[in-house]
Amino acid sequence: MKIRLNIGAISEPLQSEQFKTGDWGTEWSFVDREKCTACRVCEQFCPDGCIEVKEIEGKEVAVVDHNYCKGCGVCASVCRYGAIKMELKELFKVDVC
Amino acid sequence: MRFFGRGHGACPGCGLAIAVRNILEALEGKCFVVNPTGCLEIISSQYGRNAWGVPYIHPLFDNAAAVACGISEALKVLGREDEGEVVVLAGDGATADIGLTLHGMFDRNHDVIYICLDNEAYQNTGHQQSALTPLGEATTTTPAGKLMLGKIGRKKDMVAIALAHGSPYVATSSAVLPADIRRKVKKAAKIEGAKYIQIHCPCVTGWGIDGKDVVKVGNLAIETALYPIVEFENGKLLTVRKVKERKPVEEYLKIQRRFRHLFTSPEGRKVIEEIQKIADENALRYGIDLKK
Amino acid sequence: MKKVVRGFYSVAYAVKLCKPNIICAYPITPQTEIVENLALMYANGELENCKYITAESEFAAASILVGASAAGARTFTATCSQGLILMSEVLFNAAGMRLPIVIVNTNRALSAPLSIWNDLQDSMALRDAGIIQVYVENNQEAHDMVPQAYKIAEDKRVRLPFMICMDGYKLTHAYEPVDLLDQNVVDSFLPPYSPEVYLTTKKPVAFGCYAPPHIYMEFRVAMQRAMERAKEIMEKVFADWAEVSGRNWGGHLEVVYPDSKNFVIAMGSIVGLLRKVVEELRNEGISVGLVKLRTFRPFPVQELRKSLENAEKIIVIDRSVSFGYEGNLSIELKSALYGMSPEVISFILGLGGRDVPKDFLKELVKNAILGKEKSGFKGFKEFEEVIP
Structure with a gap:
């Protein structure tokens, strides 16, 4: 099978989206919909563009896409309403005897 | 519409990625990105994993400004100027060290927005010093040892260099000020000529900070006056981000691994005093302290 | 139109007829008069849809052309000797990005000791860059090579930089009778440059992507194959040229x-x-x-x-x-x-x-x-x- 090779290593746009970076970190951010005011500050700060304000059940709230969230915690650190919490992924929750 | 795709390879909490997203959104994706070799290039432009939703070119480490001039002039000649702004997104090393062609861009005043994403060292290759590494920072090529306590000498004053060239718009900003970045980029886009914007970009791995502290560290650089946030139009100082109560530089330095050696010896203390002097000079030069 | 002109002019005039969009160079002996001629044509408004830029170095000149070429412009530069060596980092890069930049190299010796005089050491140093190299014997051949260079370099089966090598002084400074081409001859031979892929916001692609070990080698194989195809395409172009211009310079x-x-x-x-x-x-x-x-x-x-x-x-x-x-x-x-x-x-x-x-x-x-x-x-x- 021959592969396709773009002349001069030219690449098509936005191919990176196929690569899910959500499994990188140990934590994910979670938004408390009650506290969220949809101010969009977290949206501007997310280095990975994976937190976005969306309308859910008639209310605008920030939504984290865990397919891409690397768990850096920047969004939680800029939320003025304490609406974003970082939580350890289930995988990393281990009982210590 | 995304201009900088998810799934890129930046470290978690990368300051530079915050800046890039805001720059592209400020321009609504109507831009041509020229990106010399460096962190941003490595995280975004692997063949088949391209993160860019805008036309992009990575030429070499040392020639981004000239390549941008070429695109800018070609668009004019071909009657395609309306397609967008030509924007260089370069690291501090590519700008202040090896970027030989920056002065030609200023000299001929090509219509380009040159943005230096300043994370204060060659971070993608593991934290080597550049001309924009600040005094006292331990890098792998200016390590802290018995004879040397990190980088000797100050950051190269690229703002002054841009101003000396008569650049019509020169500004600094920080990755922790997205609204400021957007405003300045939009403004630069409206001005014809070779513009220069330098954005302070906290680097989690190189600086030795936690992702959760990126914003705090970025803000402290401003609040200590170590990174003045200024704006010049046609050589005139237009705006300065003032600070109500300037913080001592220790507060900024002590929470970063790159400066930690300064706190363990009397010689290190002297370097901290020198760094405080730089902050004081900055405050005086730009009138950063808010008068009560 | 037969005229007694210097080698410089024979090249500059041919470049003009090829209607480049961006000409960018840095002066270096014995190349300078080529770009001086072009600068004068530009100043007099004789170059349509063209911008002439004097760069701050050959390195910058080549870089400017990389940007312009990637953006879809037809480009030209001339250089030699230290200038070519200073350009070399950029030219290797341009070849890898498959940009059809046309360069005239007025062969000159390399330093040290400094010598402004002629030999072929400069272009030989670029042997492995992925640039097509043709050497000319006289100023008529140099003149005729320019449109052929564009036609070959811009062929979508080739897309490689093209360097015309002419001896410094021996040709550049020599007055020779040269049959200067007519615009309509060149127009009938060389179509306007319209690349299939270039930098545009209408279809945003990324140029200059890096390639990890699993894919790098393929791009180098592709360059080799482009060179091999160029060999055949060049013969066809040389033959076509003989027909169009009435001058047959032979094959390779x-x-x-x-x-x-x-x-x-x-x-x-x-x-x-x-x-x-x-x-x-x-x-x-x-x-x-x-x-x-x-x-x-x-x-x-x-x-x-x-x-x-x-x-x-x-x-x-x-x-x-x-x-x-x-x-x-x-x-x-x-x-x-x-x-x-x-x-x-x-x-x-x-x-x-x-x-x-x-x-x-x-x-x-x-x-x-x-x-x-x-x-x-x-x-x-x-x-x-x-x-x-």
Whole structure:
């Protein structure tokens, strides 16, 4: 099978989206919909563009896409309403005897 | 519409990625990105994993400004100027060290927005010093040892260099000020000529900070006056981000691994005093302290 | 329109006819007058849809063309010697990005010691860059090569930078009668540049992506294949040119007296001198022919093997050297003729503008044929090197 090779290593746009970076970190951010005011500050700060304000059940709230969230915690650190919490992924929750 | 795709390879909490997203959104994706070799290039432009939703070119480490001039002039000649702004997104090393062609861009005043994403060292290759590494920072090529306590000498004053060239718009900003970045980029886009914007970009791995502290560290650089946030139009100082109560530089330095050696010896203390002097000079030069 | 012009003008005028969008250069002797001519044409409004830029270095000039070419512009620069070497990082890059930039290199020696005079050391140093290299004998050929260079470089099956190499001083400064092309001849031969892929917000692609080990090699294979395709495409373009212009410069080679027992092979303006040498030697009853090598990259291996299959002795005239080995053309030729058994004698001469008088050259070639002259540097003063 021959592969396709773009002349001069030219690449098509936005191919990176196929690569899910959500499994990188140990934590994910979670938004408390009650506290969220949809101010969009977290949206501007997310280095990975994976937190976005969306309308859910008639209310605008920030939504984290865990397919891409690397768990850096920047969004939680800029939320003025304490609406974003970082939580350890289930995988990393281990009982210590 | 995304201009900088998810799934890129930046470290978690990368300051530079915050800046890039805001720059592209400020321009609504109507831009041509020229990106010399460096962190941003490595995280975004692997063949088949391209993160860019805008036309992009990575030429070499040392020639981004000239390549941008070429695109800018070609668009004019071909009657395609309306397609967008030509924007260089370069690291501090590519700008202040090896970027030989920056002065030609200023000299001929090509219509380009040159943005230096300043994370204060060659971070993608593991934290080597550049001309924009600040005094006292331990890098792998200016390590802290018995004879040397990190980088000797100050950051190269690229703002002054841009101003000396008569650049019509020169500004600094920080990755922790997205609204400021957007405003300045939009403004630069409206001005014809070779513009220069330098954005302070906290680097989690190189600086030795936690992702959760990126914003705090970025803000402290401003609040200590170590990174003045200024704006010049046609050589005139237009705006300065003032600070109500300037913080001592220790507060900024002590929470970063790159400066930690300064706190363990009397010689290190002297370097901290020198760094405080730089902050004081900055405050005086730009009138950063808010008068009560 | 036949006019007596300098080599500079013959190139500049041909460039104008090819309607480049961006011309960018940095002055360097003996190239400068090419871009001075173009600058004057630009200043007088004779270049349509074109911007002329004087860069701050050759490095910047080549870089500006990389940006312009990637954005879809037809581009031109001229340089030589230190300028070409300063450009080299960019030119390797442009070749990898498959940008059809056209360069005229007015061959000049390399420093140190500094020499502004002619030899072929500069372009030889770019041998492995992925740039097509053609060497011309006279100013008419230089003039004619420019539209052909664009046509070949911009062919979507090729897309590689193209370098026309012409001898500094010997051609650039020489006044020769040149039949200057008509615009309509060039227009009928060379279509406007309309690349299939370029930097545009309408279809945003990324140029210059990096390739990890799992995919890098494929791009280098692709460049090699583009060079191989170029070899065929060039022959077709050369033939088309002969039809359009009425001047036939041959293919990758021109062979004079193909049935000879002995051959001299060379590139560039020295071929003109060798034509006379060969005539005179033949008048003396010596069986000698001449191979003018026009295309150096892609190297026309099969054509050389075929033309030289019955040669008993080949004399290579090199004007550059690979220190620690021998003359560059000699190295290439021996490799191309591997398995064949002619005797190859190679002379390195004329470095840094050292004069090569016709009689001197004739004696060398004659003695080589008679078995009285060995390979090596010729035409220098023997010395003892001392540390002062």
